[in-house]
Amino acid sequence: MRIKFHTIFLAIIFIPYIAGAMEVSLTDLPNASIRYRADGSAMPQSYVTHFSGESSPVYRLEVRQKPSADGYWGLALWHAGEFGGGAYGMETIPDAATGGTYQVNKLNVGFTNLFLTYRRPLADYPVEFLASVSMVRQIFRRKQFIVDGVDLRPSGLDDVDETSAEGLGVGLAGRHGGRFYLRWETLFNYYIQIFDAQTDCSAGQIFLAEAGPGMRLTDDFTIEAGGLWQYWFILRQGNRRLFANAATSGAIISWNRNQTLTSGGYIRLNYRFGNK
C-alpha cells in the first residue's frame, strides 16, 4: 500500500489531538536565502567551489507536550530543498591547474533535519533551558552539467548526493508577554557522524538563532513573524566524481568541508490542543 505524503502530514497534525494536551506549530520561511560554500582536495582541477546561492522555502513542523515546570519534550522536523519548492543556483568550479572553469552546473542545497528537544524552565528567570538530540541530512541536487568544456545538458545527466550526522545540542529559549509577545530561541549543536564518518567522526556544528513578535488570536491559536539564522558546518567524504564523459575526469559532486548559511523571515502558526 502506498502512503502519500499528505497522509503522513495529517497524521502528525492529529497525533496531539488524539494524545491530549499538546502544541503543534508550523514555521515557514517562504523565501529563505541558502548560501553554500565548500572546499576540498578535488585534484587537480580545484580546491574550492563557488555557489551563487539559492532561494528556498524552509519548513518546520513541530509537536510539543504541554509546557511543564518539570520539563517537557518537543519533536521538530525541518525541510528545505527542491521537494519543498527550492530553486537551483549556479555552481562554478574553477580550474586552478590550467585557468578558466572546469565545471558549471545547477545546484540545489537542501536538508531534512529531525530534532528531539527537552525543555525545562530555569528556576529564577522566564527562560527555558534546551537539550536536544538530532539527526540531520543535507541533500545536494545537481543537474545541467558542463564539465571540462563538454556540454552534458542534452544528456540529462543529474545527481543527488547526501550526507548525514548525529548531534547533541544545548540552548535557551524565552517567550515574554501576554496577548502580544516576543519569542526567541537559540540552539548550539555539535555533530558527529556515526553512519557517514570521514576518518575523523567529528563532523561539525549547527548554530541556530530565531526571534520574533507574535499575537494570540484565540485562546489556543497564535501567529508570529520574525527572523531566523542558521549556520551549518559539516565535514564529509569529498572528491567524489560522477562519470560524465570519457573525455573528462568526471563531474565533481562532493566536497570535504561544507558551510551552509540559511537566513530569512518566517511566519509561525501555533495551535494548542486539549487546553479546555
Next chain:
Amino acid sequence: MKYLACLLLMLALPPGLLAGEVSLYYLPQAQLQYEGSGYRQASGGWTFKVKPQDPALALRWRHAPSPAAAWQAQFIRNAPQFERSVGSQTGQMRLALTQLMADFRTPIANSSVEAVLGLQGAWASLEQKDIMFNSTPEAATPLDRLRAAGAYIGAHAGRTHRKFFWDGEFTIGHYFTTRNSQRAAGGSITRYGYSYWFRAEAGYRSGAWRLGLAYLRGLVRIDVPGGKTLPTGATASLPINKFDFFSPAISLSYAY
C-alpha cells in the same frame, strides 16, 4: 613564571571580588592536535598537522553572589615548543592556544544542574620554521595569529559528599567573528567557527581546600581567509584550523 604572575594577580584582588572559588589546573602532558586544511592547490591536497604534548595551565574562578546566580571565568593556555609538522609541507611548528571564557550560570527548575550562558575568545599562534615544500627548503619563518570571539551555552553540575566531591560541565560555542594575520584572497570558507569544552573532576575536600583529578577536553575550529603563499609555494596559513585539546589534570581549589 607568567602563570605564577597570573595566579598572584588573582590572589591580590580585593577579597569581596573573590567570594567564591578559585581552581588551578595543571596539565603535565596536554595533547594539542592541530589540523590545518583548505584553499591551496597541491598534489594530494593541502593539509598539515602537528601534535605537540606540552604542559598546560587552566585557571577557573567562580563567583556566586546568590544561590540563584553565579559568574565564572576560565582561562586555558598551553606552554608551546617547536614540534615536527607533517603534511603537504613539513617543518617545525610552535603552536600556542589560549581560551578565555566568562559566563553567567543559574539553576534549572527542580534540578541540581545549572544552565550556562557565556562569551568566549580564542587566540592561537602558529609559528613555522625549517619548512620543506616539494623538497625545497623555505627560508621564511611565518607566524599566523588567529583570533576568534563568540558565545556558548552549556550545563554544569557538581556535588560534595563529606570529604569527597565531583564537578563537571559541558559547553558548546559558536565563533561569530574570526581574524588572522596571514590573510589571502580567494578560497571559499573564510569565517565563523565553533567550539566545545568538557571538564570532569573528582577528589578529596578538606575545609576550604579541594584536591582533585580532572579531565579536560576541548575542540576549537577557527575558519579564516588563510592560504597565503611563501616564495617556495609553501603556505604561511590555512583557512580551516582545528585544535583538539585533551588531557588529564591535577586540580587544586580554594573556596573563599
